[in-house]
Amino acid sequence: MLHSAGSSKKKKVASTPRNAGRPLEKDSVGRTAILEAAIVLLRGKTPEELTLVDVAALAKVDRALIRYYFTDKAGLLKAVAINVMDELQGRSQAMLLQEGSLEEKIRKRFELLIGIMHEIPQFTQLVFKEIYYAENAQEAHGDAPVASQHIVGRGLVLTKALIDSVEVDAIGHEMDPRFLHLMILGSSIFFATSQPLLQVMFGEGFDRKELTDRYIDFATKVLLRGLGASSRGR
Structure with a gap:
C-alpha cells in the first residue's frame, strides 16, 4: 500500500519556548547558592571589591x-542585605518567643547584632547604601520603599516586645520604641565598627571576644535600668 508523500513525514512537535535569558533547568542552582556565595565573600571584601566574577x-x-x-551587582547586594536582615530579625523573633528573663533577651539581642557586624564588617554600610539610601532615591521617583519599611517595622515590633515585658516598670512602658530601637542599633553599630578606637582605649592586643562580652554585659545592664527592670547581678 502506498502512502502519500505528506503522510510519510513525521509531524514536527512544537517545543515550548523558554523565557528569554532563563537558565536551563540543569544549570539553575537557584538564588540561594548565589546569595550564600556573596555573603561568604563579603566577610573578607567590601561591597566595592566584590565582583560578579x-x-x-x-x-x-x-x-x-x-x-x-x-x-546587576546592585541588585545582588540589595538581595544580600535583605536576606541577612531577614535571617537576623528571624533569629531575634525566635529568641523573644523562648522562655527567659528580659535580661537574657536583651543580651541575646546585642549578641546577634554585634555578632553579624563582626562576621560581615561592611554589613552596616551594605544595609544603608543598598536598602535605605537606594530606596530613598527611588521614592523620589514615585517608588515605595518596600524593603526598608518592612525591616524597620519588624525591628520596631521586636523592640516593642522588650518594652511590653512584665519586668518593665510603669515609666519604662511609656518609652518610645523608636528611640529605644535607635539606641540598641546605635550602641551595637558603634562598638562593632570602632576597632581603631578600641585599640587606643584597651590596647592593641585586646581580646575581642572578652571585650565584646564585657560590653554586652554593660549595655544590657544600662538598658535594664532605663526600662526600670532589675538585673540578676551579672
Whole structure:
C-alpha cells in the first residue's frame, strides 16, 4: 500500500519556548547558592571589591545566572542585605518567643547584632547604601520603599516586645520604641565598627571576644535600668 508523500513525514512537535535569558533547568542552582556565595565573600571584601566574577566562581555558576536573578551587582547586594536582615530579625523573633528573663533577651539581642557586624564588617554600610539610601532615591521617583519599611517595622515590633515585658516598670512602658530601637542599633553599630578606637582605649592586643562580652554585659545592664527592670547581678 502506498502512502502519500505528506503522510510519510513525521509531524514536527512544537517545543515550548523558554523565557528569554532563563537558565536551563540543569544549570539553575537557584538564588540561594548565589546569595550564600556573596555573603561568604563579603566577610573578607567590601561591597566595592566584590565582583560578579568572584561570586559566580564560588557559587560555580555562569555570570548570566546572576544577571538573570538579580539584574546587576546592585541588585545582588540589595538581595544580600535583605536576606541577612531577614535571617537576623528571624533569629531575634525566635529568641523573644523562648522562655527567659528580659535580661537574657536583651543580651541575646546585642549578641546577634554585634555578632553579624563582626562576621560581615561592611554589613552596616551594605544595609544603608543598598536598602535605605537606594530606596530613598527611588521614592523620589514615585517608588515605595518596600524593603526598608518592612525591616524597620519588624525591628520596631521586636523592640516593642522588650518594652511590653512584665519586668518593665510603669515609666519604662511609656518609652518610645523608636528611640529605644535607635539606641540598641546605635550602641551595637558603634562598638562593632570602632576597632581603631578600641585599640587606643584597651590596647592593641585586646581580646575581642572578652571585650565584646564585657560590653554586652554593660549595655544590657544600662538598658535594664532605663526600662526600670532589675538585673540578676551579672
